[in-house]
Amino acid sequence: MVAISPWDVVVWNDPVNLMSYVVWVFRSLFGYGEQEATRLMLAVHHEGRAVVASEPREQAELAVTRLHHHGLWATLERR
Amino acid sequence: MSLRCEATEQGVLLSAGSMELSVLSALPEFLASIDGSGPEAERLHPPAYRDDDEAEREFQRLVGDDLDGLHRADATELAEVTRRLGHGPIELEVAQAESLLRAVGTARLALAARTGLFDLDELPETPSTPQQTLVHFLGVVQESLVGALSDRLDTPSPS
Numbered sequence: 001m002v003a004i005s006p007w008d009v010v011v012w013n014d015p016v017n018l019m020s021y022v023v024w025v026f027r028s029l030f031g032y033g034e035q036e037a038t039r040l041m042l043a044v045h046h047e048g049r050a051v052v053a054s055e056p057r058e059q060a061e062l063a064v065t066r067l068h069h070h071g072l073w074a075t076l077e078r079r
Numbered sequence: 080m081s082l083r084c085e086a087t088e089q090g091v092l093l094s095a096g097s098m099e100l101s102v103l104s105a106l107p108e109f110l111a112s113i114d115g116s117g118p119e120a121e122r123l124h125p126p127a128y129r130d131d132d133e134a135e136r137e138f139q140r141l142v143g144d145d146l147d148g149l150h151r152a153d154a155t156e157l158a159e160v161t162r163r164l165g166h167g168p169i170e171l172e173v174a175q176a177e178s179l180l181r182a183v184g185t186a187r188l189a190l191a192a193r194t195g196l197f198d199l200d201e202l203p204e205t206p207s208t209p210q211q212t213l214v215h216f217l218g219v220v221q222e223s224l225v226g227a228l229s230d231r232l233d234t235p236s237p238s
Contacts, residue, residue: 018225071184071185
């Protein structure tokens with residue numbers, strides 16, 4: 001069985017999007033609970049970036065597209 | 080401010096005063112005015128690959144038009160919602176409310192980019208220009224919708 005290397009989906013800090021909105025996006029797109037979504041949002045806010053998912057490349061690209069659709073800055077990078 | 084968003088069993092109950100409705104009704108035209116160039120377009124089409132130009136070109140080739148289509152669909156939903164709101168409070172399905180939330184957010188980001196507002200901390204507590212007032216207002220609309228949609232996320236689904 002060939003292991004598929006995951007890619008990290010990274011969200012970058014964006015000082016215009018509302019914190020409450022970012023938390024909602026994380027909950028809505030990734031199914032995170034309130035606590036984890038808030039932790040990730042604060043990591044983005046304070047550290048400049050946070051990994052919100054790790055997926056095979058095609059799924060990571062889809063996640064990034066969905067985040068862009070929601071107005072967030074997101075990239076994918078090899079783990 | 081007489082905009083009201085409330086979670087319901089089916090989705091979100093939405094009502095707006097005439098001033099809010101007037102502003103929201105103008106957004107589809109503003110969104111349609113965003114062409115492929117300028118700071119707004121740049122903000123709405125961020126790169127997916129920071130360090131790989133070839134992968135980024137391929138990504139944009141595959142999904143660039145899709146993203147534009149998704150934004151247009153949200154703007155169309157916004158136009159329909161504001162048309163219905165003109166007749167009084169309306170109940171939106173969750174997908175419609177989410178579409179409205181994204182369209183308002185897109186307009187807010189585009190307006191901020193167009194006016195050079197890159198950091199909310201630069202926005203004075205009391206907005207002093209029409210653009211600042213609009214960015215502030217759209218943020219309030221977003222918060223209201225997020226509140227109602229988050230209430231639904233927190234409500235257990237019937238088994």
